[in-house]
Every structure is written in C-alpha cells, then in structure tokens.
Amino acid sequence: MKNKGIAVIIAAAILASVLTGCSNNSVGTESSTSSTQGIAEITSKAENQSGELSSEVNNSESGTSSQQAAEETSKVESQVSESLAETSQTQVSNNSVTSDVSDTEDSLVEESSAEGNSQEVSTDVFSLEFTIDNETYKLPFKYADMEKNGWSYKNDAGEKTIKSHQYLIGTRVAKDDMSMSVQPINLTDSEVTAKDAHIGEVVIDDYYIKTESHEVKYGTVVLGKSTLDDVIAAFGEPSSTRESENHPSITYKKDTYLNVKFTFDNTNGGILNKIEIHNFNLN
Secondary structure, eight states: OHHHHHHHHHHHHHHHHHHHHHHHTOOSSHHHHHHHHHHHHHHHHHHHHHHHHHHHHHHHHTTOOHHHHHHHHHHHHHHHHHHHHHHHHHHHHHHHHHHHHHHHHHHHHHHHHHHHHTTOOOOOGGGOEEEETTEEEESSEEHHHHHTTTOEESTTGGGOEEOTTOBOOSEEEEETTEEEEEEEEOOSSSOEEGGGSEEEEEEEETTTSOTTTOOEEETTEETTTOBHHHHHHHHOSOSEEEOOSSOOEEEEEEETTEEEEEEEEGGGTTEEEEEEEEEOOOO
C-alpha cells in the first residue's frame, strides 16, 4: 500500500509540472487566459490531494484502514485522468485558434497579391501600335487608314508605283503642322500605287511633330518626355545599343523585318526625340 501511495504522489507531481508547462505555451488570447486559470486550479488541487494521500499513507502505517487508503488512491488517480483530459482539450482548442489566425493571414496575403496582379499593364514592345493625338495605328496598316484621318502623301508620292514585294523610300506624309517619314510596301504579287499600299515603316521625329502641341505615344512611352531609363523600364533590356555623345539609341529586334528603335537627345536632357517602327511582315 505504501508503494502504491508513493506512485500516486509521483504521478500527481508530474501532472503538476506538465500542466504548468502547458500554461506557459498557451496562445495569447482570451480563451488561453481562461485555460491557464483552469490549469492552475487543477494543479493546486492535485498538489493538495497528493499531500492528503501522503498523510493517509502514513496513517495506514499507524493502523488506519487499508480500504480507506485504497479509496483515496483511486480518487486521486481518477482526478489525474480528468486533469489530463482537460489539458488535452485545452491544447486542441489553442491549436485551433492558432490555425485560424494563420489561415486568415494567408488569405489576406493572397487577396493583396491578386489585387496587385489585376493592375498590371501589358509591356509588349512588339505591339507595333502607336498613337498620335488619339489616332491609333498598328503596323502594317493601309495608307487609306491615315488618309481618312487627314494625312496625305507629300509631293504626289501616292501616285508612284511599287512593284511586287518592293517598297518606296524617302516618302513622307503630312497633316496640318505635322509630318513623318513612311515606307509604303507592296506585299502582293501585282504592281500597286503607293496610295493602295500598306505602310510598313514609320519614323516619328519631334523635329517634325512638335510635342508641345501634339502627343505621340508608343505604349506608355511618350515622345519628347520619356528618357532612356523610362523606355527600358517599360520594355526591358534592348537587343542592341548605339552609343553616341548627343544621340544614343536602343533597338528591340524580333527578326530582320520587325524591330523598334528609340533615339534620345542628350543635348536636351536625354529625352526621347525619335521613334522608328519597322514591320514588313503582313501577318
């Protein structure tokens, strides 16, 4: 009987230590505070019972009924089992709270990331689409598309003939106080005039289109305002770079017939002063 009592005392002491450790690991929430108080009460109760049992064991040695000591031992063992069950329940509850908080944080991060992605803008340098005063053109396009917006060939260039799979050089179109260089191209198997051809190349220079009065854009890049760093930030690293003290340039090349070139004016703060778009691919 003495050995059994000692074993129960040891079990009660171990339970007190375990319960105290659990209370230190509780989640810092209102529910964990309540659980800690409950654990403290159970721990105190277990310690009292272990003291009472020790007294009962001593009394049993002095002649106290062994049956009474056995009953007390059984009572303490039952309380130990109940305490362990309560501790397990508290740990499960606290783990659940931690999981819920973690899941909520992950959800907020994912939502923020999704919102950021929805604001992304296309940066395809080979879109071949440019805008002049809200008129948008995408190479190659028919000369007739420009003509209906008020543009026309200079020096009667529209009447010149272009042989099959050939193009004209030194040709310009103009509108009001603006003009730009173009290359009409014939991608058919028959001879056509320039006015019936496609435009396969445009060269837009701020010398001929004053950016104080007109806006020319290629994607997010703006003639007369953007810098070399702005262009690279918009379209990435170029295929090639031409160094020059006054007029450096960068070129984005997809193939022989498709490329875009940007030239900058270092005598005027390094701003973009020329855009050259070349596409002789009809597809």
